[in-house]
Amino acid sequence: MPRTSTCRVCAGVVGEFLDLGQQPLSDAFVLRDHRPEFSYRLAVGLCERCSMVQLMEEVPRDRMFHDAYPYLSSGSTRVRAHFEEFAEGLLRSTTEPDPFFVEIGCNDGAMLKVLADAGVRHIGVEPSGGVADRAAAKGVQVRKDFFDEHVAEDIVARHGRADVVFAANTLCHIPYLDSVLRGVLTLVKPNGVFVFEDPYFAEIIGQTAFDQIYDEHFFYFTVRSVGALAARNGFDLVDVRWIPLHGGELRYTLAAAGARPAAHSVGDLLSEEDALTLADPTTLARFADKVERNCRDLTATLRGLRDAGKRVVGYGATAKSATVLNFCGIGPDLIPYICDSSSTKQGRLTPGSHIPIRPPAAFSAPRPDYAVLFAWNHADEIMAKETDFRDAGGRWIRYVPHVRVT
Ligand code: DWN
Ligand code: SAH
Ligand code: ZN
Numbered sequence: 197m198p199r200t201s202t203c204r205v206c207a208g209v210v211g212e213f214l215d216l217g218q219q220p221l222s223d224a225f226v227l228r229d230h231r232p233e234f235s236y237r238l239a240v241g242l243c244e245r246c247s248m249v250q251l252m253e254e255v256p257r258d259r260m261f262h263d264a265y266p267y268l269s270s271g272s273t274r275v276r277a278h279f280e281e282f283a284e285g286l287l288r289s290t291t292e293p294d295p296f297f298v299e300i301g302c303n304d305g306a307m308l309k310v311l312a313d314a315g316v317r318h319i320g321v322e323p324s325g326g327v328a329d330r331a332a333a334k335g336v337q338v339r340k341d342f343f344d345e346h347v348a349e350d351i352v353a354r355h356g357r358a359d360v361v362f363a364a365n366t367l368c369h370i371p372y373l374d375s376v377l378r379g380v381l382t383l384v385k386p387n388g389v390f391v392f393e394d395p396y397f398a399e400i401i402g403q404t405a406f407d408q409i410y411d412e413h414f415f416y417f418t419v420r421s422v423g424a425l426a427a428r429n430g431f432d433l434v435d436v437r438w439i440p441l442h443g444g445e446l447r448y449t450l451a452a453a454g455a456r457p458a459a460h461s462v463g464d465l466l467s468e469e470d471a472l473t474l475a476d477p478t479t480l481a482r483f484a485d486k487v488e489r490n491c492r493d494l495t496a497t498l499r500g501l502r503d504a505g506k507r508v509v510g511y512g513a514t515a516k517s518a519t520v521l522n523f524c525g526i527g528p529d530l531i532p533y534i535c536d537s538s539s540t541k542q543g544r545l546t547p548g549s550h551i552p553i554r555p556p557a558a559f560s561a562p563r564p565d566y567a568v569l570f571a572w573n574h575a576d577e578i579m580a581k582e583t584d585f586r587d588a589g590g591r592w593i594r595y596v597p598h599v600r601v602t
Contacts, residue, residue, distance in 0.1 A: 299362045300343040
């Protein structure tokens with residue numbers, strides 16, 4: 197019997213198409229004397245009614261987003277530049293004398309710092325205390341909370357309505373989207389917009405980027421599913437734009453229903469999605485097969501190198517890597533350590549697979565023969581700074597879209 201669950205958006209039937217097994221929390225990097233780890237079943241399904249792709253099982257939000265949440269947006273120069281550019285665009289395009297901007301999931305303040313420095317009114321809503329403190333240290337106004345309709349009402353009561361509400365890599369983390377969208381509708385001015393960017397399901401399928409699937413990513417959006425979600429909640433999807441970050445994302449712009457005409461990009465991408473047959477069971481079954489193959493190839497490559505006496509390490513202790521390591525059964529016997537620039541992860545072990553995390557300095561002394569690029573979405577930035585590794589004969593192992601040594 198195919199497994200099903202109830203759609204978090206429309207209460208329709210969600211049919212499972214990929215089971216990635218029992219998994220630990222992707223960002224729960226543990227200390228050596230750790231307690232038994234929490235685990236959940238990681239599987240994804242498609243809603244027959246509204247076509248929203250989503251996890252079959254929800255992890256309670258406080259288990260994932262808390263004071264010790266380790267991900268820092270500012271850890272990548274390119275990500276920081278992207279958000280600074282977005283903030284500068286906001287400042288350039290506003291015609292309001294005293295504009296007000298809200299960011300949902302502002303993390304360490306990579307975007308809002310620009311508004312804070314410009315003396316522009318803003319609020320970041322961020323439940324993870326440690327990263328919220330980092331934003332506050334940059335002068336950003338932060339409210340430590342999970343955004344929902346009640347938080348939105350309270351912000352309106354204290355500060356008035358917002359010109360733009362923004363969320364990057366956050367909306368797809370929130371299962372209770374009905375409450376969030378009701379909140380945004382209350383919060384944003386009648387002529388304002390809600391802009392959010394998240395990984396694009398068409399890219400996940402197209403690139404077999406199965407490691408984008410983990411506890412924090414509850415939803416995997418398409419233009420079709422976001423359009424339906426918007427319509428259910430009194431919004432129109434008025435613009436979509438492809439963003440070259442995290443392996444390919446879409447930036448969606450929502451406006452109150454009837455307030456603005458939709459750009460051509462919305463219809464264009466809908467037609468593209470239809471041509472890609474993203475909701476077709478055959479497409480989804482082919483994706484699941486490719487995930488299995490990818491994993492078999494990666495473990496075979498790593499075992500071959502170990503048996504040949506080669507030194508292999510990992511680069512980037514991403515949340516994504518938890519899915520790969522735990523689904524493929526890769527541990528310290530195949531990858532003795534992973535280098536990562538986040539002080540919040542160094543000295544700890546990867547969740548479930550227990551691979552030690554070391555600072556980037558460990559990448560040069562001693563030099564490994566091979567490095568698995570877990571932060572494949574930051575390939576350009578990492579290749580540009582790790583030229584010595586290549587020059588010394590080091591080779592990169594990639595697994596998106598398929599396993600290869602370069
Ligand atoms: O959606 C999410 C995205 C935005 O961030 C969150 N749920 C969690 C997190 O996912 P991730 O951990 O997969 O994100 P990244 O951006 O792929 O993580 C990159 C990792 O690699 C970080 O731990 C930092 C590290 N890194 C590094 O060591 N050297 C990154 C760069 C660019 C580097 O040069
Ligand atoms: N916007 C940043 C951070 C993405 S990580 C970037 O793109 O780099 C996801 C962030 O969403 C985390 O910082 C997490 O604490 C936050 N988050 C999770 N649930 C939330 C909610 N309900 N409201 C606001 N932020 C939330
Ligand atoms: Zn649905």
